[in-house]
Structure formats: C-alpha cells, structure tokens
Amino acid sequence: MAKVGPHNSRVPLEIGRLMTDERSRAVILQLLVLLGVLLFFAFIVSNTIANLQRVGLASGFGFLSDAAFFDINQRLIEYTSQSSFGRALIVGLLNTILVSALGIIAATLLGFIGGVLRLSDNWIVSRLVTAWVEFTRNVPLLLQIIFWWAILTSLPKVRDSISIGGVAFLNNRGLRTPAPLFETGMEWVVAALFVAIVASVVLVRWARKRQEKTGKTFPSALATFCLIIGTPLIVYFLAGQPVNWDLPVRTRFNFRGGFNITPELIALWFALSTYTAAFISEIVRSGIQSVSRGQTEAASALGLSKNQTMRLVIIPQALRVIIPPLTSQFLNLTKNSSLAIAIGYQDLVSIGGTILNQSGQALEVVGIWMAVYLSLSLATSAFMNWYNKRIALVER
Amino acid sequence: MTQPFFRQKDEMLSERPPPASTVGIIGWLRSNLFSNWINTSLTLLSLYILWMAVPSLIEWAFIKAQLSGDDRFACSEDGACWAWLDQRIGQFLYGLYPAKETWRINIAFVLLFPALAPWLIDNIPGKKWLRWYSIFYPFIAAWLLVGGWFGIIEGVTTNNLGGFALNLTVGLAGIVLSLPIGIMLALGRQSRLPLIRWFSVIFIETVRGVPLITLLFVSNILLPIFLPPDVALDAVIRVIIMVSAFASAYMAEVIRGGLQAIPKGQYEAASAMGLGYWQSMRLIILPQALKISIPGIVNTFIGLFKDTTLVIVIGLFDILGIANAMVSNPDWLGLSSETYVFVSLFFFAVCFSMSRYSMRLERKLDTDKR
Secondary structure: OOOOOOOOOOOOOOHHHOOOOHHHHHHHHHHHHHHHHHHHHHHHHHHHHHHHHHHOOOOOOHHHHOEOOOOOOOOOOOOOOOOEHHHHHHHHHHHHHHHHHHHHHHHHHHHHHHHHHHOOOOHHHHHHHHHHHHHHHOOOHHHHHHHHHHHHHOOOOHHHOEEEOOOEEEEOOEEEEOEEEEOOOHHHHHHHHHHHHHHHHHHHHHHHHHHHHHOOOOOHHHHHHHHHHHHHHHHHHHOOOOEEEEOOEEOOOOEEOOEEEOHHHHHHHHHHHHHHHHHHHHHHHHHHHHOOHHHHHHHHHOOOOHHHHHHHHHHHHHHHHHHHHHHHHHHHHHHHHHHHHHOOOOOHHHHHHHHHHHHOOHHHHHHHHHHHHHHHHHHHHHHHHHHHHHHOOOOO | OOOOOOOOOOOOOOOOOOOOOOOHHHHHHHHHOOOOHHHHHHHHHHHHHHHHHHHHHHHHHHHOOEOOOOOHHHOOOOOOEOOHHHHHHHHHHHEOOOHHHHHHHHHHHHHHHHHHHHHHOOOOOOHHHHHHHHHHHHHHHHHHHHOOOOOOOOOOOHHHEOHHHHHHHHHHHHHHHHHHHHHHHHHHHOOOOHHHHHHHHHHHHHHHHOOHHHHHHHHHHHHHHHOOOOOOOOHHHHHHHHHHHHHHHHHHHHHHHHHHHOOHHHHHHHHHOOOOHHHHHHHHHHHHHHHHHHHHHHHHHHHHHHHHHHHHHHOOOEHHHHHHHHHOOHHHOOOHHHHHHHHHHHHHHHHHHHHHHHHHHHHHHOHHHO
C-alpha cells in the first residue's frame, strides 16, 4: 500500500549500487529475513530432535488410540475411562463448543439489551448499566470465573438443596433440572416446527414482494411469531403431549433422575457471557450512536413511527458498524473458554493438559490445540464475513 | 360604541414562567425517569435493585465487618471478614518476596512515576531528561527486583516475585515491548515486500487465533524442548516473552487500522518531499496513525494487564494465585467473596484509570473536529 521512494526501474543494476537500488535492496532484505527465519527454525528443529532423542520420546499421533484411564464427568457423548485419548479430546472439544455456543447466545442477548439501556433517556437506568459495564470490563475474566465458581461451590450441600419451585434444585454439586423424555409423536412436533419455519420464510418473501408492488404492508413479524410458536404447540397437543419430564427426586444422599448441570459449566458460562456482554454492549452503543442524527430526523420527516425508524433506518445502518467487532468478541469468547482449566471444567485445553501429563506428547497436544482453535477462529470469521458482506452497504 | 374586546398594548408582555411540571426537579424527573410507562417501570425496577443491593452491601462490607482476628473463627457470619488483611496484605502485594527486601519493590514502584510522567503529562518541566530516564528505568527496576548483579543488594530469585508486584512487572514489561513490536508487525503487514508481509500475516493470525493459555503452555512445556538442554530461561522472562508476543499481534491489528485510515495523499506527499520509507513513516505516517489508534492501543494495554492473571495456570503466584491459596487455607477457608472482591478492586483501579485517561487523550487529540 505504501508506495514510498522512486521507482527507477530503467536504471541498469551495478554491483556497487546493490544497496542503493530499490529493487535489489528489496530482494537482499527479503533474502536476509528468510535466512534468519530458516536459521531460527533449523535451530528449534535440531534442538527438538536432539531433546526428544535424549528423553526417548517417540513423536507422532499414534498415542491418540491408547486408552485414556481418566474420567470425564462433563460429557456430551459416550465416554468411559477405557476410551482412547482421541475420544477424550473430542469430548473436550464438544465441551468447548457447548460452553462457547451457550455463552455467545447469552452474551449477545445481554449485550444488546445493555447497549440499548445505556442509551436510554432514563438517567438512573443508563447510570446503573454503565456502572455494571465498567466494573465487568475492568476486572480480569479469570478472576470472575473463579469468583462465580467459588460462590456456586459454597452453596448448601445436597441435603439442604435450594428448591426452585420444587422441580429444580441448586446445591454445591450444581443445578439439577428436570430432563425431557421424548416419546413417539415427538417427531411430528419437530416436523411441524420445520414446516412452520419454511412457511414463514415463504410468507416473509411474499409479504415483501407484495409491499414492493402494491405498498400494502403485512404484519409479518407477528405472523411469523405465531406460525413458529403456534404450529408446533398445536401439533404437540394433537399428538397427545409426547414429552414427559423426568423430575429429580430427592433420595437419601443425592438426587435420582433429572439432569445435572455442573457448577463448573454454570460458572464458566455465566462469567463468559456477562464479561463478553459488557464489551458487546459498548459495541452496540457506539454502533447506534454512529448513525447520524439526520437519519432519525429524515425518517420522522418521512412519517415513520419511532418503532419503524429504529427497525428500518437505525438498526440496519448500526449493524454494519456492529458486526465486525462483534465477530471478534465471539472469537474472544471461544478462546477465553479455555480459562476453564482454572476451575476444572473439562474443555479441550483442560483435557489436553491431562493427556499431556499422562503421555508426555507435548508437541502433538499443543499442535492439536492450535489447529483446533485456529480452525474455529477461521470458521467463525468466514461465516461472519459472509454475513457482513450480505448486509454491507450497496454503493452505487 | 362598545368597548372593543381587545386592547392594544405598546410594550411587550413579560414572559410567563414555564409550567411547573416541565422545569426544576419535577420536570427533570418527568422527562428523565417517568416519561412513559416503560421508563417508569424501568426506574422503579432500578430503584428496587439499588434498595435491595446497596444498603445490604454497605452493611456487609463495612458496618458488620470484622477487622481483626487471627483466623476465620474470629469473624461473625453476617458481616465481611477483613481480619486476614493484616496478616496477608504483604503476600497480596509482594508474593513470597523476602519481607526484609520488599523496600526494593516499593522503591521501584515509586521510581515508576517519574518514568511514566513524560509520556502521560504534556507540560512537565525537564521532559527531555525524564524521557532519557524512562528509557533506563526498566533496567533500574529489573536490578532492584532481581538484584545480585553488582553485589550491592542481594539476589532474589524471580520465583519469589509474586502478588500484585508480579502483575505490574509482567504487565508493564508487556506494554513496553508490545508497542514497538506491534508497530513493526503492522508496518510489515503493509509492506510491499511479499516475504516480509507473509511472515507478518502468519505471525499475527496464528497468535490471534489461539488462546493465550496455549501460548503460556508452549512457554512452559515446549520451550525446554525447543532450546538446548543447558539453556534455561527464567519463568517470569518466559511469561513476559509470551505475553508481549500475544499482545503485539493484537497491537499490530489496531495500528494497521490506524495506518489504513491515513489517506493515500499523505504517503504520496511524503515521498514527493523526498523522504525515504523510514523517514516518511517516522515523521508523517506513524504520528497520525498512532493518534487515531490510541483508544485501541489503550484497550490492548488493558487487556494485556488483565491477562497477567493467567500466569497462575503455569504455577506462578500473582495476586490471584495468592488469593486462591488463601481461600483454600484452613485458617481462612470460605472467605472467597471478601478475597476476590478485594483483588478485583486492584484491577479495577488500574484498568479503569487507564480507560479514563485514554478517553481524555482522545478528546484532547481530536483536533480536526473542533
């Protein structure tokens, strides 16, 4: 980009002018850098080979099929201590994805609410939200994770669980909630949901086309909402309520039935989402403020209501400013989920650390970590770039 | 003739006061807090939250708090227990640094302010000399903290450096190193020389794509494999290297944003003046680019400083590590709220003042909008 210095491409090269001629200087400089990098890597590789030979470690990914011999209590797929290291890593990866996905959803919701509330005319509300944002942003995330985990694990013992409406119980082993049991007929409800989604997409397209042709508006937001919520609900009752709830029942020492969410997951999820939400709310606030006042005035001059102005004028323009930094917040959240290791939530890094200690295959484990996080990052940013391009300003 | 129902007046009528409901406290309340039902309910909700939280928090932290005692049994259940402060404050500040040597950390801390002053305050007398001093300050501070080089003060191993002093050391060293490295990487990414550009891009994207924790693991586990057996780098040095490498990749992206915002005319004008690459960067481009990037740069500094707590995962005892150790100590078991709130205040103070300073600077440097 920076074109500095004359382009004297006509002057023939001479040995004495190698360092003053721009082209030859560029070549020499790059060769020197290349040489330096190559030497650096040669140094590292030769040391590594020598060190590994000295310790007698074989390198390679063969260890992934060895039995792991450790337990993982937070898992989304089948896993026993007899399973392989490779499977343990997959369990860890799924745990990372689980907490990141939950965190991204909650952080986005909280962050948008926070950003809008900060801009509210209401003095007390905007001050309160500002105080929350400033405090959350300026305290290390690791500290917040450990703090929430310490609070959750100091809750009453199982015997004195805090009952939430008699169906869920909170104690120092986590939150025990009812678990849904799906019976036959559930597939109809799922099918109905899909049909409703497809129908609403068609409906919205039709409504937009009709508005472009005739200028008549259609309450598509309300209609889509009714379709997507209503259709599965009707089918659910027609199919004879095919969901049974497995309620947790208190036994002598623990609970039977239900579903237990570990305090590690709750603490990590809560800390990640509130921390990231504070950043997102700042992004949303500055995004909305970046839309100039003239836009609002022009919209009300056109006779748009306050609601329409927000929906049709402000938000589409603000989103263009919001999306790129929002992407990097999502990536940060995913990477920050690796702090799980501090409280023992078994994510990719934490399980990788255990494997590393057991097998000694440091190079391979670190390589897997880096490859996974890099591809998660690249995938997220590819998706968000696609989305960003879709909503970007179409200039004439 | 009947009296006309209007009467001509020659002078202006005096202004009538606006309705009482739109001015003063009542008007402010109406327009700010109770303008419609959503606002009213939000106001009431906020007031309820404040009413529930603030008095009980003050009662817990101050009124019913216990300030002295030998262990947690000296404290009551319903108030905060600050009794540990007296015994443990030294550890929170200095880690396991020998108690009779902590004056060295204090002096290094005091000497920090004149080193920061020429960069933060505009009209300070002797700015030139202070700048020279601040270049030498890192060496003075390192000598004070580690010692043992000239035999005047005895050496302390860096493993004993801990507490908030460790956070400040790693944070400041990271800040000092990451800015120049970040500038070089940003320039490298914009370079016309393809090899230099690729190396910069690969470094920046790799480092930004992985969590800092994995880099710290690399420094802890892989560096001994990468280096010859007889070379052993100090743990704190390794952490500083990794934290700076991590922050400089983010810094490079922030500065690249600033570089891209400089109009092409500036580059062309610089080369029309006959300035070479480095001259035009130093005198024309970077001063403008860095000015635009100040908010991002300070945000990176804040992030870096908060990230210094991650050193606990590789076994160093920064202020958070000390707090964790204390919370699990039988004498003070279960004081997690007090401890972590106390620690968070340290970080809040440093990070909040950094962000406020950057906002002030931003307003001051915003010369073209006045």
